[in-house]
Each structure stands twice: as structure tokens, then as C-alpha cells.
Amino acid sequence: MRRAADKVNTETDLDELKARLTAYMDQKGLRSTAQRRLVTETFFEAPGHLSIEELLEVVRKQDPKVGYATVYRTLKLLTDSGLAQERHFGDGVSRYEVAHLDEHHDHLICVRCGRIEEFENDEVEAMQDRIAAAHGFVLERHRHELYGVCHSCHRDRG
Amino acid sequence: MRRAADKVNTETDLDELKARLTAYMDQKGLRSTAQRRLVTETFFEAPGHLSIEELLEVVRKQDPKVGYATVYRTLKLLTDSGLAQERHFGDGVSRYEVAHLDEHHDHLICVRCGRIEEFENDEVEAMQDRIAAAHGFVLERHRHELYGVCHSCHRDRG
DNA sequence: ATAATTGCAAAGGATTTGCACGAGT
DNA sequence: ACTCGTGCAAATCCTTTGCAATTAT
Numbered sequence: 419m420r421r422a423a424d425k426v427n428t429e430t431d432l433d434e435l436k437a438r439l440t441a442y443m444d445q446k447g448l449r450s451t452a453q454r455r456l457v458t459e460t461f462f463e464a465p466g467h468l469s470i471e472e473l474l475e476v477v478r479k480q481d482p483k484v485g486y487a488t489v490y491r492t493l494k495l496l497t498d499s500g501l502a503q504e505r506h507f508g509d510g511v512s513r514y515e516v517a518h519l520d521e522h523h524d525h526l527i528c529v530r531c532g533r534i535e536e537f538e539n540d541e542v543e544a545m546q547d548r549i550a551a552a553h554g555f556v557l558e559r560h561r562h563e564l565y566g567v568c569h570s571c572h573r574d575r576g
Numbered sequence: 577m578r579r580a581a582d583k584v585n586t587e588t589d590l591d592e593l594k595a596r597l598t599a600y601m602d603q604k605g606l607r608s609t610a611q612r613r614l615v616t617e618t619f620f621e622a623p624g625h626l627s628i629e630e631l632l633e634v635v636r637k638q639d640p641k642v643g644y645a646t647v648y649r650t651l652k653l654l655t656d657s658g659l660a661q662e663r664h665f666g667d668g669v670s671r672y673e674v675a676h677l678d679e680h681h682d683h684l685i686c687v688r689c690g691r692i693e694e695f696e697n698d699e700v701e702a703m704q705d706r707i708a709a710a711h712g713f714v715l716e717r718h719r720h721e722l723y724g725v726c727h728s729c730h731r732d733r734g
Numbered sequence: 735a736t737a738a739t740t741g742c743a744a745a746g747g748a749t750t751t752g753c754a755c756g757a758g759t
Numbered sequence: 760a761c762t763c764g765t766g767c768a769a770a771t772c773c774t775t776t777g778c779a780a781t782t783a784t
Contacts, residue, residue, distance in 0.1 A: 449758050449763060470749085485766045490749065506664060510774095511748070526711050537707050542700055546722055549695050553684050554727030563719045564704055569712030607738055607783050628774085643741045648774065668749095669773070 435462050435501060435516065442499040453484055457492040466515040467505065467534050473514070507534070507563065524561075528568035535568075593620050593659060593674065600657040611642055615650040624673040625663065625692050631672070665692070665721065682719075686726035688733075693726075 439458060443450065460477050461468070468476075474489045493514050496502035505513045507527055522543070526535040542562065550557040597616060601608065618635050619626070626634075632647045651672055654660035663671045665685055681696040700720065708715040 447759095447763085451758070451764060453765070483766080486748095487750080487767080488765060491764080506666065508664070526708060526713050528713070529716055535711055535713075537711065539703065539707055542703050542707075545697065545700050545703075549697055549700075550684060550722050550724055553693050553695065554730075555684050555686070555693075555722065555724040556730055557722055557724040558687055559723050561719060561721045561723070564708050564713065564715055565717050565719070566708055566713040566715040572712075572714055605738085605784095609739060609783070611740070641741080644773095645742080645775080646740060649739085652775095 432459075432462055439496070439499060439501055442501075448495070453481070453488050454492055454495075456480055456484065457489055458496065461493070461496065461502065461514070462516055466536075467507075467513045468515075469511045469513050471511070524563065526564045526566070526568075528571055529565050530567055530571040533568050537564075590617075590620055597654070597657060597659055600659075606653070611639070611646050612650055612653075614638055614642065615647055616654065619651070619654065619660065619672065620674055624694075625665075625671045626673075627669045627671050629669070682721065684722045684724070684726075686729055687723050688725055688729040691726050695722075 436458075440450075442448075457473070457477055460480070461473060464473065464476060470486065470489050470493065473493075474484065474486060477484050477489065493502060493504075496514070497504055501517050502514045503517050505515060505525075507513060507525075521538065523536040523538040524542075526537055527533070546560055547557060594616075598608075600606075615631070615635055618638070619631060622631065622634060628644065628647050628651065631651075632642065632644060635642050635647065651660060651662075654672070655662055659675050660672045661675050663673060663683075665671060665683070667690075679696065680701070681694040682700075684693040684695055685691070704718055705715060
């Protein structure tokens with residue numbers, strides 16, 4: 419089990435991600451195009467929690483002709499294949515992060531500067547299962563976000 | 577401290593809510609109109625987690641001429657005054673619930689039928705404070721949602 | 735009277751979709 | 760060849776806003 423603090427995807431992770439994507443696309447009869455390769459690799463290598471707009475900006479440095487629709491469609495493909503996860507932090511835009519292959523984590527969001535940190539807590543996870551069970555629910559997933567003021571913002575202006 | 581299971585607002589709650597709203601409006605120099613009274617009372621008496629559309633539907637049974645904008649604006653007023661809270665459960669619409677005056681709770685959402693239940697767990701709350709502190713955050717609020725299959729959906733189709 | 739509120743319709747922002755053209759298999 | 764993918768623009772969905780008419784104070 420990796421720790422949530424390991425933010426950067428290693429080269430091995432990247433290979434693993436690409437392999438999974440290829441497998442998924444083969445199985446569905448989908449095609450490997452230059453745009454898809456560009457978008458997916460950019461996404462896999464980028465830091466987490468990007469919006470479509472942010473991702474497109476990076477992508478266009480390589481190929482300025484790529485359109486919004488392609489990025490939306492490619493992220494949908496990644497989400498469907500389980501390699502990306504869509505997140506909403508309340509600012510109206512969808513953000514995506516690479517699905518970590520062997521861990522689960524949640525988020526701390528600074529309400530002043532927007533910085534996003536990750537955390538992971540097995541006790542909370544265990545408690546969630548118990549809560550769900552007590553309500554007769556079979557848990558599939560959850561969302562757990564803590565909003566507050568991060569250390570540097572707190573230092574800077576009380 | 578009331579329990580999250582007490583879903584229906586009592587008559588006393590209703591009076592308290594109205595009193596707070598009146599106080600807020602007086603202080604801001606806002607006016608009491610027939611539409612506002614209708615929207616706010618409908619909202620206060622309705623079960624939690626309504627979308628604007630759902631609320632408007634109920635409101636229009638009393639007065640079919642009320643428009644979307646009025647409901648949006650009134651809910652904004654309620655949110656600003658602290659009497660309503662806006663929620664997003666991932667289906668693209670904003671939902672609102674009456675701000676409970678003396679409790680905090682989170683949500684369990686059935687991914688099949690959309691049913692929403694509430695839960696409350698002090699241990700989890702305490703843990704959140706510790707997690708935030710460990711990351712140097714001062715916590716303001718959080719979001720904790722459990723998505724799964726509820727008992728009746730599970731019974732009905734596995 | 736004065737200023738706030740309403741309802742409509744138009745504008746906004748994010749995301750999706752239709753379609754003709756282009757590219758992968 | 761055949762089908763899927765792309766890029767553009769138009770369409771859609773939810774929400775906000777401008778404005779003239781209406782209403783509360």
C-alpha cells in the first residue's frame with residue numbers, strides 16, 4: 419500500500435496505467451489516436467485535480483488544435499475505464515484525478531487559496547462501513563472532504 | 577442535541593426559523609412579500625434535500641405564477657441568512673436543506689433510487705479535527721457522503 | 735414617494751451533441 | 760472500405776442577471 423503523500427506517479431505507474439488503458443480500449447474496440455495518446459499521457463503525468471480547462475491548456479502546448487470536446491470525451495473514457503475519477507469541490511467545475519491503483523484517499527481543501535491536500539485514514543474508512551451497515555446500505559464509494567484554512571493562509575492573514 | 581432521525585421540523589422549529597428570517601430581513605431592510613413567504617414556508621415545511629425545480633413545483637400548487645428566478649433568489653437569501661444549506665450530490669443540480677439549528681449530520685445516498693438518509697457520528701467528527709490539525713488546517717466545514725445501495729434496492733435486484 | 739421585488743426573457747458558464755471531415759484498423 | 764474519432768459550432772442544462780412593471784414600506 420502506497421501512502422497518499424506519494425503524489426507523483428512513478429514511471430512504473432505510468433506504464434501500468436497505459437497498459438490498463440490499452441487493454442480497456444482493445445476490449446471495447448476503441449482506437450488509439452494521436453489526440454487520445456496526448457491527452458491521456460498529459461493527464462497521467464500531470465499533478466492531480468485538474469479541470470478540463472487546465473488540462474487542455476497543457477495539451478495545447480503540444481498540439482494547439484485539440485478541441486474541448488476531445489478532452490471531455492477522453493476524460494469520459496478514462497473515467498469509464500476506471501483510470502480517472504471525477505471530483506467536484508464546489509467551484510462549479512469538474513476536476514479529474516488519476517485513479518490510484520492501490521489506495522484510497524480523501525481531500526483537505528483550503529477555502530482561501532484553493533490548495534488541495536490528500537489524506538487517508540483507515541479508522542474513518544472502517545467507521546463508514548459500520549455506519550452504512552447500520553442503515554442497511556451496501557457501500558460502494560464515498561466522498562469525504564474537509565474544508566478549512568491551510569497553514570500558510572492562516573499564518574498570512576489570521 | 578436533537579437526533580438526525582428527527583426529520584420533520586416541529587411547529588416550534590418552524591416558528592424559530594420564521595423568527596430568525598424576520599430578524600435577518602429586518603436587519604437588512606428586506607421586504608416580506610407574498611412570494612417570499614410562500615417559498616420560505618414551503619421550504620421550511622418540506623422534507624429535506626429539495627432541488628429548486630422540486631420546490632418550485634410545490635410552490636406553484638399554491639401560486640402558479642411564481643418564477644424560477646424568485647425561487648433561486650429566495651434560496652440565496654435563505655442560504656445567506658444561514659437558514660438553508662446548499663448541497664451537491666453529483667447529479668448536477670443544487671439541493672437545499674433547512675439548516676438544522678443545533679446539530680450536524682452527513683448523508684447516505686442510494687445510487688439506485690436516489691434516496692437520501694442522514695447520519696451523525698461524533699467519532700468521525702473528532703477524527704476529522706485530528707486529521708485537519710495534522711495537516712496544519714483549521715477546519716471550517718466538511719462534506720461526508722456515503723454512496724451505496726439501500727436496503728430496499730438491494731432486496732429488489734440484488 | 736422611494737426602493738426593493740417580481741417575472742420574463744436573455745445571458746452565462748460548463749458540458750454534451752450533431753455532423754461533415756479525417757484517420758485508424 | 761468501414762467505422763470510429765475529431766473539431767467545430769450549435770444545443771442543452773442549470774443558474775444568474777437586466778429590465779420594466781409591480782409592490783412593500
